[in-house]
Amino acid sequence: MSAVLAALGLVVAAVMLLPMRLRLRLDSDPVPRLRVGAGVCALPPRLPLVDTARPHRQGARPGAGAGAKASWRARSRVLAALPRAGVDLLHRVRIERCHLTLRFGLGDPAATGEMFGRLAPLVAARWAMPRGALLRTEPDFGRAVLEGQGDLVLRAIPVLLVPALVRLGWALR
Template sequence: MTALLWGLLLLSGLALLAVIALPVHLRLRAEAGAALRFRAEARLVAGLTPALPVFDSTGGRKPRPAPGRPSAAAPGRKRRRKPDAGGRGRALRMVRAAPRLLGGVLRRVHLDRVAVTGVFGLTDPAETGQLYGWLALLIHAPRPPRVALDLRPDFTGPSLAGQAEVALYLTPIALLGPVLRFGWDVFVVRR
């Protein structure tokens, strides 16, 4: 019985290691039209699983209590917290270590595709043309084939419609180094 339990434990550990050692593909999509909508999906195990919704701005919202009305939390006495003697120092260490964490994470994120399409317009057609002239530097500049920009002006009046999609991948175990270094800099090293 114990051999079976150890075998199952070993098998589940290997499965977990395989999941965190293989890339996770993320797809982020934003749409602007009548309303702004944002959606994020993830595909695990090097993109072999079906797309799993991570975030969708149109669904799953919880109702918020009306302003001025107490929430449904149980009434009671509020406990006073002791002042944290190392709180300020820790916050300062976090601020100092954040750029290193961000740089370490961004170096491990790989961009697959960026696509932006849209139509925009301002109240004055001359301002729309001026903005399009500024954006033309980005639209017609040489860029990698995985980046696509299609922005068109609308001279008839104010408008904003379009969509942006970013596809990227990262390996969760590769993020472990920057996260551990951040934790070491913030919680262990005292400067």
């Protein structure tokens, strides 16, 4: 029994120390679809983690009842903690490929312009992107719309992500 536990511990340690690849594919045409896959070392990401085109199980969804105010507080805590966690994670993740075209509009020209201004530093951050990266944003000031396509391949060593994830968990406690 102890040999099995030791072998299992070695396998977990090896997986945590090996570089992992994560591939995110996003497409809004003809229906919105997100696909996330993972792979180990130099192998292409083949293990599907998320595919929104798969049929979902029908079950009861929680409604917006008495817990709606509590869930709003929880969401605001998460949104407040995400910028620092995102920066921490980006320091430990290598972007291997990034192709993103996005067309968006919020229905209000002022809000669309503000969002476009907030996205501009990300689009201009060519130093953080691999050679050949494509980031294109196109604001639509006339209507509310979100369309686009994206393909993102990230590479990271899982054990190096643990401190950032622990800080995120501590901020959300």
